[in-house]
Amino acid sequence: MKVLITFRFFDEWVNRIRENGIEIIQWKEEKAPPKKWIMDNVTDVDGILCTLNTRIDKDIISIAKKLKVISTYSVGFDHIDVKEAKSKGIKIGYTPEVLTETTADLIFGLILAVARRIVEGDKLIREGKWMIPWQPDFLLGYDVYGKTLGIIGMGRIGKAVYRRAKGFNMHVIYYSRSKKYDIEAEYVSLDELLQRSDFVVVTVDLNESTYHMINEKALKMMKRNAFLINASRGRTVDEKALVKALEEKWIAGAALDVFEEEPINKDHPLLKFNNVVVTPHIGSATFETRHKMAEIAVENLKRGLRGEKLVYEL
Template identity: 35%
Template sequence: MKVLVSDRISQAGIDTLEEKGVDVTYNTELSYQELLDQIGDYDGIILRSMTPLNEEVLEQATKLKVIARAGSGYDNIDVDAASKQGIIVLNTPGQNTISAAEQTMALMLAVARNVPQAHNALQDLVWDRNKYMGVELNNKTLGIIGLGRVGGNVAKRAKSFNMEVIANDPYIPAKRGRKLGVELVDLEEILERSDFISLHTPLTEETEHILSTEEFSKMKDGVRVINVARGKNVDHVALYKAIKAGKVVGAALDVHEEEPINEDYSLLDLEEVILAPHLGGTTVEAMDNVSIDAARQLLNVLLDEQLPRTPLNVPIIKPAEMNLIKPYIKLGEKLGGFYSGWIGGRIEQVEVIYQGDIAKQDVEPVTTSLLKGLLKPILDENINLVNASLVARERGIEIIETKSETSDKYSSLITVKIKNNGSTKTISGTVFDEQDIRIVNIDNYGIDLIPEGSLLITDHQDQPGIVGELGTLLGENGINIASMQLGRNRAGGDAVMVLNIDQEGEEKLQEKILEIDGMLDVSIFTL
């Protein structure tokens, strides 16, 4: 198993991988062409913000199963392209929260007191206390745009400097603001009232250039701007003009619209601007945290085939909830795989009915797992929990999901109804004692089947001698029967038989079984 580490992470993350026997390539100097040429050799990649995983690169990543971003931002990863190829993308939010909040305060103090400018002057032996006179944070108004993890920690620290803190975040409830002692206001009020404005938002269509020409024009004269979030949150051309016009008297940017910056970056010409090379999460502690977390989540995907803790393109489930639904995720895949082995063919519609306790949970991962089990055996594609729903819908399969918190016989029951060429087949399953997975009904035939290993299913007439003849035929072909389930709609009517067998046998075996008098159909497959 090979993993590429293409951006700088801590040795602790690399050690975490190597302790599990992973073959790690650590190369932070890959050119774009080298990345294109080599990405197809790896099962996983850990990166930060500098490696471009765009659609062109991902098209070459034929073996890649997981992308782990050691950090929170993922602007350099084409998540949609990864999803189409079934590649899990994860990040490590929260692991560098304190570092980013402290960097914000460092830059806020630096821009308030002109620390770098004064230092640079002294390097040239220029002693000018008046030129570098600053302002206090005390009693100033700080406007925070984005009151998530980092924004909340900045608010706490700013309050300790006796700042008045206001914030804008349409996704944060008022009770969080009250808990932090922060007044939640609209963006317009942030612009009009703030002495300092600090950005802490992800990059979305709504937040790209959230500070641009119009926004700068509405700010009070003498405002100072700090950005330790995403470079494209601030229109740097508009910022340049606002500083030249005297509207903004200082800015401190840890992130930039294009990284790394080049000599054409206009803000380099302004002494009022403090620039840092994206150091928000670059502390010893944060690097260890994000590196270890990225490595562990990547290992969970590659070795244990588990959903990561913080995925970007698969459903996010809290750990406590995951423990409850994990066996049902496995059951879902078994139900889908059972149908594919039993019937197969073109699928028109999949209806999944959740009954009992399972209906109280977030069942999206279960449905996705079912689709994975259903499609993987019949499509020549990489089908997994990332792209199963997407592939199903692209192929015109209608997916219906219903819930009922009542169940007549089982505490939880999952029933799948699959329409194929106008006919519908039904399979039901449940979980006993948290881990014991069973299929309990096939087309209204009650059975008790452990869905593992090689299976043989027959549709036949309920008549004497069929079971004996089948057993004899299997024995003659050296196939041992591990267990047998029988069901019928009435005496002498239609019947079904499901056998766990030790091996599938030769292809001609199916033809021989169909020659048994009263045998209507037979399927042999492995789950």
């Protein structure tokens, strides 16, 4: 059998795939492979192991005549033409649950960083601009404890953020597709959440209903001392509207781990604001989590090649 790996992967897990004589074609550069490279190499593969930065579309799926399984090294799967793959009987595996707690850790880190101006303080010291030991109005931020946290999308990650918020004595409100009965949080409409929250956290999948759900209308509903936090999918936020909101001070700031286009351009207007904290899509980036994701992705791949039910299957 033959497998196409579309990204630079841990050697130990590549070797696990090679077991039982599986042949591997692998893209090993940092940047995502061009579509032409995938098209040139996918025609006779039995499996694909990919990530979020590689689009597995109808064109690719249509010429992969032997393809049995697509295993994505991610919890998201909007980069795969799921409908086309399923129409051809191709199994699709992904890696949910394992990155839930790790991503929630980062989200709370972003909340603290933007509210307490941690990144600004670090930069100030490194640039030699901390001149006075202490003064009453120096680098004033906002409290996190006791505030209202609004979570958009109360799935696994939303619930993990909720648990952390309780430790900060925050009042949690949420908007989701359905009411959850296993948490003690207040279920509200999206409009009410935006109007009441001190921190708005987006933890939704990307689909037609969530694309640009945080738009100009939504941002205008937020309080002027509220913060937007996004570590879900970049395209859930209309970045042009967010830039306008920051310029006109509709909100107090934002913290973002994901962007509409990644990597974000160094000249992007979002990067000019001191009240915006940015990280390079590292929600699941810990040694423990990334290797656990690798274990699941490889097992999904192997099971798919054998025609068995995957560990996590769409």
